[in-house]
Amino acid sequence: MSIANNLQNIKTSLPPHVTLVAVSKTKPVADLMEAYNAGQRTFGENKIQEMAEKWEQMPKDAEWHMIGHVQTNKVKYMAPFVSLVHGVDSLKLLKEINKQAKKNNRVINCLLQMHIAEEETKFGMDEKELEELLASEEFAQMENIKVKGLMGMATFTDNEQQIAKEFTQLKAIFDNLKNYPVPNSEISVLSMGMSGDYKIAIECGSTMVRIGSSIFGMR
Numbered sequence: 001m002s003i004a005n006n007l008q009n010i011k012t013s014l015p016p017h018v019t020l021v022a023v024s025k026t027k028p029v030a031d032l033m034e035a036y037n038a039g040q041r042t043f044g045e046n047k048i049q050e051m052a053e054k055w056e057q058m059p060k061d062a063e064w065h066m067i068g069h070v071q072t073n074k075v076k077y078m079a080p081f082v083s084l085v086h087g088v089d090s091l092k093l094l095k096e097i098n099k100q101a102k103k104n105n106r107v108i109n110c111l112l113q114m115h116i117a118e119e120e121t122k123f124g125m126d127e128k129e130l131e132e133l134l135a136s137e138e139f140a141q142m143e144n145i146k147v148k149g150l151m152g153m154a155t156f157t158d159n160e161q162q163i164a165k166e167f168t169q170l171k172a173i174f175d176n177l178k179n180y181p182v183p184n185s186e187i188s189v190l191s192m193g194m195s196g197d198y199k200i201a202i203e204c205g206s207t208m209v210r211i212g213s214s215i216f217g218m219r
């Protein structure tokens, strides 16, 4: 199957309220262009330098989502162009994004990453850390970021019930967030679901799926 075919199959299976982020990490620009020519405009990368190189080479109406863990000292390389940062999991990182966004005269959209998986290795905050961040005076002062919602990754397992349980938990936190006033925010995006679990994620309320290998093939 070609990239264009894979893309078409996935797109027809997604409900209209779900945005597809084509995760193109490690793939050459030629592959991204194949997706672009099939109509895809939103790409996800997990390394800032690789994303910046691809941004330079690709048509300028492509949108770039940073989906991986962000190192504070690299924020400056994506600040001029990134359209959504999925993996924000600390006030310190948010401060740096705000600072670099200001330098570029932009407002950068962010998702706060929540830890919902069993594995210790996955990044993200718990609910208490989320509440502390959102209630902090420093956060209220940030004029160059906009929090658009939450992102999370389920445990890597075949146990679909466990995956559904974790996504449902994240959806509940998301709904709760929509119900109380958060400064610098416009809560509408729930980023959950990858190639192996996006169908479950959508059933659990995802509005944005990040799909790589089912489009571009194995990495």
Ligand SMILES: *Cc1c(COP(=O)(O)O)cnc(C)c1O
Residues within 6 Å of the ligand: 023, 025, 046, 067, 068, 153, 193, 194, 195, 196, 210, 211, 212, 213, 214
């Ligand atoms: C790589 C990656 C994906 C895509 O994974 P696939 O299994 O290839 O669909 C989604 N989200 C994050 C955070 C990733 O790092």
